[in-house]
Every structure is written in structure tokens, then in C-alpha cells.
Amino acid sequence: MxxxxxxxxxxxxxxxxxxxxxxxxxxxxxxxxxxxxxxxxxxxxxxxxxxxxxxxxxxxxxxxxxxxxxxxxxxxxxxxxxxxxxxxxxxxxxxxxxxxxxxxxxxxxxxxxxxxxANLSNARGWQPEFQNPVGLMGPPGAFGFISNRYDGVYGLDLTALARIAVAQRGHAVMNPNAFEKFRVPITEDDYLNSRMISDPVRLLDCVMPxxxxxxxxxxxxxxxxxLGMDKMVHPTGYGERNNHGVNDNNTDILESGHCVAGPKALAQAGMTVDDLDMFQPYDDFIIAVMLQMENIGFCERGQGAAFVKDTDLTHTGNLPLNTSGGQISAGQAGLAGGGTNLVEAVRQLMGEGGERQVAKASNAMVTGIGAIPYLRNWSCSTVMILEAG
Missing domain, CATH: 3.40.47.10 (Thiolase/Chalcone synthase)
Structure with missing residues (x-):
């Protein structure tokens, strides 16, 4: 770009x-x-x-x-x-x-x-004959498998995931466009004690359609x-990776296309992760946020929990995270859901974030995730760097 x-x-x-x-x-x-x-x-x-x-x-x-x-x-x-x-x-x-x-x-x-x-799309990222017989019905099951794999390789620190959930919910409380039922704070205990959906994925890990x-x-x-426009936000870096690892018969399901798209977007913008003022990632499940942090390069693989615990993710912190609440705490408007994070980044960079406005808001990283295939991580990974005009 x-x-x-x-x-x-x-x-x-x-x-x-x-x-x-x-x-x-x-x-x-x-x-x-x-x-x-x-x-x-x-x-x-x-x-x-x-x-x-x-x-x-x-x-x-x-x-x-x-x-x-x-x-x-x-x-x-x-x-x-x-x-x-x-x-x-x-x-x-x-x-x-x-x-x-x-x-x-x-x-x-x-x-x-x-x-x-009515859902008229029949949208799915897999062929049902491979998944339905083993009871893998939809994204929660897939992310349950991914979470269990992470736990087996690195150890899954649920308190780190709880920290992400609490930070995002705090932002949703301040977002008048968020689904009203979610505009109440939660605690780490609320997250940890929420109903199990697909072990270890809990209710408060999941998006609400x-x-x-x-x-x-x-x-x-x-x-x-x-035209006299006085506020602008510029896309200065973009990376996209689809079907990452599709030809690998023993693919690493903890590796996503963000490991390619993230560095590409940062290089185009002439930045590193240390230059970012905020992070607005796609968040269909809480663990997806931490996996993106690792794949993009905020931390080493397996060090996501330590990074989360050492980072202030609130809108006043050193890496504000999903300042709208993200989809998990603001609601996922179907396939328009990824636009929630994009719009929030633009809002913040125009200085119109209201009580959740990030004080230093000169740039933002926004990400996207799309489709859940059979036996791999998500199919589509996008990363965009936005800068205030």
C-alpha cells in the first residue's frame, strides 16, 4: 500500500x-x-x-x-x-x-x-461427512479441539483468557451500540465458572449471534x-492469507495465516508491534485473540498467557484491546461481525471513542478471521494497519 x-x-x-x-x-x-x-x-x-x-x-x-x-x-x-x-x-x-x-x-x-x-447461506468451511460423524458440530467444537491442542503443547492458562474476557467486557459497558444484555461487567470468576460448551471452551468464550x-x-x-473532509483514517498496511497449511498432511492447528499476514501488514506500514497504539482483533472465541497475538508476533508461540498477564489491555493501558468490547462482548452481527472491530478502530483514530477513547490513538491494528475448515486452523486471516490522518 x-x-x-x-x-x-x-x-x-x-x-x-x-x-x-x-x-x-x-x-x-x-x-x-x-x-x-x-x-x-x-x-x-x-x-x-x-x-x-x-x-x-x-x-x-x-x-x-x-x-x-x-x-x-x-x-x-x-x-x-x-x-x-x-x-x-x-x-x-x-x-x-x-x-x-x-x-x-x-x-x-x-x-x-x-x-x-432464516439462515439461507448454508455457510461452512468444511465438508460435513468428515465432521458430523464424530460430533464436531460448528465452531465451538472446532475451537474446543484447538484449545485442547494448545493445552497439550503449551499448557492453557485459563486465568489469562479470563483477563482478556474481563477487559473486553469492560469496554462493552461503555459502548452504547453493544448488545444491551452484555453491558454489565464480569469478573474473572464469572468467566471461569461460566457454563462449559465444548471443553475447555466456556459460555463466556463464545460470540452471541x-x-x-x-x-x-x-x-x-x-x-x-x-471535498473538505477534516477527519481521515488511512489504511497503510494490509496482509491476507487464505488456506494456510492446506497442503500439509500434518498441519500445526495452532498456526494460522496471521503468521504471514501480520508481518506483511506491519512491513508495508513500516512498523513493528511495539509501535501499535491499539489492537482490534477479530474475536469469535477468546483463545483466538491470544493465538493471534502469538502468530502476529506480539510474543513467542506458547507465551500468550504471559504476555496477556504482563499487558494492560484496558483502554487506558499500554495495549488497548477491542475497545468496543469486540464481538464477544458487543455481539456478533453475523458475517458483518468483523466490521465491528474495523469501525471501532476508525472511531478511535478519529478521536470519537467517548469515555473509552484511547489517549494516544495515532494507529491501530485490526484483524479478521474467516471460516473453520476440517483439521486446520481458520481458513482466512487478514491484518490491516490504520493510521490517523
């Missing part, structure tokens, strides 16, 4: 809730209205559209066209991004490329999903300045 030639100039996020009865189209309209209000743009000025897949409503293979049609948008470029929770960052990266290539000038990046309507939407507006920095 060229340094600061592309800008994110606006963000919007709906309230995250459950059983709303609202469609992803409804959430998409709310997000677009919010972005137009914030940026002062006219809808007709937007000529590019990148949308994340949705688990609800998406019975059509023409998702990007159908959603943009619903929103009344005439476009020069549109794309559906289908790498699961990595999609929001992937969509921003693809929007940057389209703008640099002259395909479009202003891109609306959208994630919108509704878990309270919710409804909601989020999005950002992307354009060239030159265009943003010409």
Missing part, C-alpha cells in the same frame, strides 16, 4: 441486538443513511460498492448487485467479499485497489446481517481533501 494515499472518511454502526425481525437490507439502509449524514456526501456521488456476504437474505449469487439495487445505487464497480469474518478488511483492501486502478472514486463498504431471520450492520466510506486522500 502507498503511504496514506487512500482515506476512510466516515463510519457508521447500528445498535447490535437480537430478534429484531429486521432484514440485512434494512440494516444496510440505516448504515448508508448514517454515512451520508456524517460525511455530507450525496448518494449519487458513491460509484463503488463492496459488501460482505450475509448468512441471512443471501439466497442469491448476485448479492452485491441485489443489495445495491435495493439501496438505489448506480455503480461503476461492485463486489461481494466472501472470506467470512475477514471480509470487512478484505473489502476495504479491494476498494483501495479499485480506486487506485481508476475503476471508481468513492466506495461504500458494507456489512449487514440478521441472525433472527446478533443482528446489525456497519460500514465505512473509502476514497482517495486527494479527493477527500478536495
Amino acid at each position: 502507498a503511504k496514506k494515499d487512500i482515506a476512510i472518511v466516515g463510519y457508521h454502526e447500528t445498535k447490535i441486538d437480537v430478534n429484531t425481525g429486521r432484514s440485512p437490507f434494512d440494516f444496510a439502509g440505516e448504515v448508508l443513511d448514517g454515512l451520508l449524514d456524517q460525511t455530507g456526501l450525496e448518494k449519487d456521488a458513491i460509484d463503488g460498492f463492496a459488501v460482505c456476504s450475509a448468512m441471512s437474505g443471501m439466497s442469491t449469487p448476485f448479492w452485491s448487485v441485489v443489495v445495491s439495487d435495493y439501496l438505489g445505487m448506480e455503480l461503476n464497480w461492485c463486489q461481494q467479499v466472501d472470506i467470512g469474518g475477514s471480509s470487512p478488511l478484505g473489502a476495504v483492501s479491494r476498494a483501495c485497489s479499485a480506486i487506485r486502478d481508476g475503476q471508481c472514486e468513492i466506495v461504500f463498504v458494507l456489512g449487514a446481517d440478521s441472525q433472527s431471520t 446478533c443482528d446489525g450492520g456497519n460500514g465505512v466510506i473509502v476514497m482517495s486522500t486527494e479527493r477527500a481533501k478536495a
Whole structure:
């Protein structure tokens, strides 16, 4: 990525809730209205559209066209991004490329999903004949296996995972967009004593499927300045790795594509992990946060617990972690969930974090995770470095 030639100039996020009865189209309209209000743009000025897949409503293979049609948008470029929770960052990266290539000038990046309507996607990252016979039904079981493998190799320190859970919940308490039921503090004992789901994965390790939407507006920095935009956030580094280890018959399930994507994004931005002001990782399960810390290089493999215990993860600490609460404590709006962390990073870098605002907020690392395959770590890994304008 060229340094600061592309800008994110606006963000919007709906309230995250459950059983709303609202469609992803409804959430998409709310997000677009919010972005137009914030940026002062006219809808007709937007000529590019990148949308994340949705688990609800998406019975059509023409998702990007159908959603943009619903929103009344005439476009020069549109794309559906289908790498699961990595999609929001992937969509921003693809929007940057389209703008640099002259395909479009202003891109609306959208994630919108509704878990309270029918799941029409049949989304999965595996072939069921390999997993269903042994009772591995969905992500909690897969992360139970990953957690047990970690315990066998390094020893799993549950108090470190509890520390992550407590820090993120503390941020959700201060986030008015978080699922209301989660806007209450928890203690380490609450985490440790929460109901077992897939040993050793507990209830407070897991995301809550919710409804909601989020999005950002992307354009060239030159265009943003010409339009008088006074707040900008620049994507200055990006790494993406899909199907990491797919050809290894004895793959290390504790190694993810973040070991490639993280260093790549940091190198593009000219940074190391020590330069980061905050960390906004994808968090479908608590252990995924610690695994990303290890794979990206915050610490050595197997040293995640020690790193967590030696680091202040609160918004006033030395490495603020998921200052919105992350998906686990704010709610996961289906396949739009990865946008929660992206929007929070943009919010923080624009200095609009409210009572959870990070004092030193000049840059952020945001990550994505997508799809759970058979016998490996997650399929899709993305890392993006954002810098304040």
C-alpha cells in the first residue's frame, strides 16, 4: 500500500441486538443513511460498492448487485467479499485497489446481517461427512479441539483468557451500540465458572449471534481533501492469507495465516508491534485473540498467557484491546461481525471513542478471521494497519 494515499472518511454502526425481525437490507439502509449524514456526501456521488456476504437474505449469487439495487445505487464497480469474518478488511483492501486502478472514486463498504431471520447461506468451511460423524458440530467444537491442542503443547492458562474476557467486557459497558444484555461487567470468576460448551471452551468464550450492520466510506486522500473532509483514517498496511497449511498432511492447528499476514501488514506500514497504539482483533472465541497475538508476533508461540498477564489491555493501558468490547462482548452481527472491530478502530483514530477513547490513538491494528475448515486452523486471516490522518 502507498503511504496514506487512500482515506476512510466516515463510519457508521447500528445498535447490535437480537430478534429484531429486521432484514440485512434494512440494516444496510440505516448504515448508508448514517454515512451520508456524517460525511455530507450525496448518494449519487458513491460509484463503488463492496459488501460482505450475509448468512441471512443471501439466497442469491448476485448479492452485491441485489443489495445495491435495493439501496438505489448506480455503480461503476461492485463486489461481494466472501472470506467470512475477514471480509470487512478484505473489502476495504479491494476498494483501495479499485480506486487506485481508476475503476471508481468513492466506495461504500458494507456489512449487514440478521441472525433472527432464516439462515439461507448454508455457510461452512468444511465438508460435513468428515465432521458430523464424530460430533464436531460448528465452531465451538472446532475451537474446543484447538484449545485442547494448545493445552497439550503449551499448557492453557485459563486465568489469562479470563483477563482478556474481563477487559473486553469492560469496554462493552461503555459502548452504547453493544448488545444491551452484555453491558454489565464480569469478573474473572464469572468467566471461569461460566457454563462449559465444548471443553475447555466456556459460555463466556463464545460470540452471541446478533443482528446489525456497519460500514465505512473509502476514497482517495486527494479527493477527500478536495471535498473538505477534516477527519481521515488511512489504511497503510494490509496482509491476507487464505488456506494456510492446506497442503500439509500434518498441519500445526495452532498456526494460522496471521503468521504471514501480520508481518506483511506491519512491513508495508513500516512498523513493528511495539509501535501499535491499539489492537482490534477479530474475536469469535477468546483463545483466538491470544493465538493471534502469538502468530502476529506480539510474543513467542506458547507465551500468550504471559504476555496477556504482563499487558494492560484496558483502554487506558499500554495495549488497548477491542475497545468496543469486540464481538464477544458487543455481539456478533453475523458475517458483518468483523466490521465491528474495523469501525471501532476508525472511531478511535478519529478521536470519537467517548469515555473509552484511547489517549494516544495515532494507529491501530485490526484483524479478521474467516471460516473453520476440517483439521486446520481458520481458513482466512487478514491484518490491516490504520493510521490517523
